[in-house]
Amino acid sequence: MATGRTHRPATRSRGIPEATVARLPLYLRALTALSERSVPTVSSEELAAAAGVNSAKLRKDFSYLGSYGTRGVGYDVEYLVYQISRELGLTQDWPVVIVGIGNLGAALANYGGFASRGFRVAALIDADPQMAGKPVAGIPVQHTDELEKIIQGDGVSIGVIATPAGAAQQVCDRLVAAGVTSILNFAPTVLNVPEGVDVRKVDLSIELQILAFHEQRKAGEEAAADAGAVPPAVARKQQQPSADQGPDGDVPAVMPA
Secondary structure, eight states: OOBTTTOOOOTTTTTOOHHHHHHHHHHHHHHHHHHHTTOOEEOHHHHHHHHTSOHHHHHHHHHHTTOOOBTTTBEEHHHHHHHHHHHHTTTSBEEEEEEOOSHHHHHHHTOTHHHHTTEEEEEEEESOGGGTTOEETTEEEEEGGGHHHHHHHHTOOEEEEOSOHHHHHHHHHHHHHHTOOEEEEOSSSOOOOOTTOEEEEOOHHHHHHHHHHHHHHHHHHHHHHHHHOOOHHHHHHHHSOOTTSOTTSSOOSSOOO
């Protein structure tokens, strides 16, 4: 099996937009679920619904891969799984190092989804000397003094940072200097990296704040709707004709004598 050092995905050279690349894992997750249920083919509408996108966008995304499906049949599930996996670089082995083995780092180390997608956790690294040698997810934690040797020895090109914010930039600089060119950052800070290094940021607190904004907006809309609602007793009174209204509720053109 090829290693992450010698082969890199061809998405950029083939001109696939970043927005499409970001959706490919969604399609792959939905297709993998279909494959596990032995579903042979899937329509664009069904797959789009499972991935949470519209079918027109899905068809456009797949056109970048050279996959157009068959009219009346749909897409071959197994072939699409292979095609997207190949495009994302998941048909090869990607050794990964996780730096910062606190609660989050340990949870990431125990996550079983890495191996099933072609990501091999090559090493767990932490600055705490008391963590050295302690097994997490069956992998002994190594001290940060070993970081450069580990990266170069295992041919690591992807690093995961799960350290406190104050340590993240220094860890990032060491990873890049040692040869890492892609970083997944869980630390709540913005990393400065040179050109040619890709950073994906995952900040759970920001996502929760965005959800809080939407919840507040929904609560405000509900409060405004409640404030504008007419009480039932008032509504009935408004519906009753007054003494000056005719039988249909309209004011008569000629007032009675």
